[in-house]
Amino acid sequence: MLNTKSTATNARDSLISQKVATLPQSGIRKFFDLLSSVEDVISLSIGEPDFVTPWHVREAGIYSLEKGYTMYTSNSGMPELRRELAHYLELRYGLSYHPEHEILITTGSSEGLDITLRAIINPDDEVIIPDPCYVAYPADVILAGGVPVLVPTNEENNFVIRATDIEARITKQTKAILIGYPANPTGAIISKKEANAIAALAKKYDLLVISDEIYARLVYGAEHICFPSLPGMKERTILISGFSKSHAMTGWRIGYVATERRFIQALTKIHQYTMLSAPTMAQIAAIEALRNGEVEVERMVQEYNRRRRLIVKRLNEIGLPCFEPKGAFYAFPSIRATGMSSEEFAEKLLVEEGVAVVPGTAFGQCGEGFIRCCYATSLPDIEEALRRIDRFIKRNRLNKT
């Protein structure tokens, strides 16, 4: 993510906004070029499901086109979808959001995050973010005119942001805490105790919590803590989620925000001027996903869980210690034992063995010493990738002695 050097030339172009010109470029760009030069690559670096959207959901999308549903919907999204969502959130987390006033359908959760930050940030407001984190968090805060305040996390605290670390960084300018559990890139989930401690801080300092729960359905042998369901947190939490990961719908660009009416009103202002409405076909498909998608969601979760157990066990055996990721579809092993930097490791592994992983540093400085391995890919590919990584580690260990 934070490759500050490459933007130096852009910064001089006065026709480009300063903010954008100085915004760091995503750190994976050079991997794209490298990847195309290596043959027979197995990629563990794709942050999306390998499943195609379940057929019944695709079919609903196709049917909507046949029927000619090709116009805008209401800015907030189809009432039917918002009702289904309200019902879903009530059923799963005991939350009650009013479908008309407290839910906004967005073009992916990415839009939800962007307009949330734009709706709440005044110039120089600070937003607290865990490091490492999903690449868009700090970038979106900067684009909204705010200042990202990164709070280091590490494997000792299971890559969960600690309330005490947050409190040490709260200033008069602090506006919100932005978290995303289950987490990309670490696979960490948050416990009730940890979440409650953050909730207490938010209340104490009158802060907002922006909770990106796009991976909520992908938890293994644990309960997902839906942040607004904590006592007294619904009124100060903006819940952002969507269908990309749970229903393998990344390309449909469909998500939602659920929060108090006053926030939804603010968000809707930006949404109506910039997006008008989320894709109609995707909204209709999302209704089908909510109504009849549970079996498929569970099937995919079960499959991810098998791969997760396999990859975590093997990585540990290979000598890349990996804490147990209980959510999302990422393993985040430490590569410190090799003596290489994350970027060096990822590059060398790609060139020498044809396995693509993402260096932890793409997600923040605290990602140094780690790589992100996504297990949303077929079992045979995961196994072959692990064989190659094993060979790579053995060879590089030999070289050192």
Place this chain on the structure above:
Amino acid sequence: MKEIFEILEQNARATPEQISTMVDKPVKEVEKIIKQAEKDGTIVKYKAIINWPKLGQGDVWALIEVRVAPQRGVGFDTIAERIYQFPAVYSAYLVSGTYDLAILVRGKNMQEISSFVAEKLAPLEQVQSTVTHFLLKRYKENGETFLLPKEMNKRLPITL
């Protein structure tokens, strides 16, 4: 336990070690369950799904609807057995609806299947009528579509 069989159904070559990791159970226990299942017929056989047309030597297949007169006391089972014992019969099912047995027959060519129907199947005493549908193209079999992995993979090589 069901999960072990689900994994094997997807990949018959999954080893007890791999399965044990995937279902989070000791290897010994997984081995025991598999052994037992092989013994008691829960696991019938391990086979590969071959895309024969790819080798340019596809057999000819036909789906045959068979109407039969059930026999007193044994219903359809005896006649079904007389039919499915023929090696040409690949699958056989008793079905509801306008006919009774649905059988999938495999032969080297159309003549082989025609003579099976004319000489073996139709003359059986309890068989009242048959309708033969030759298979023209197979799209999906045993839950598998015949697509190459490359055709299925439409994802970008890296996304965050």
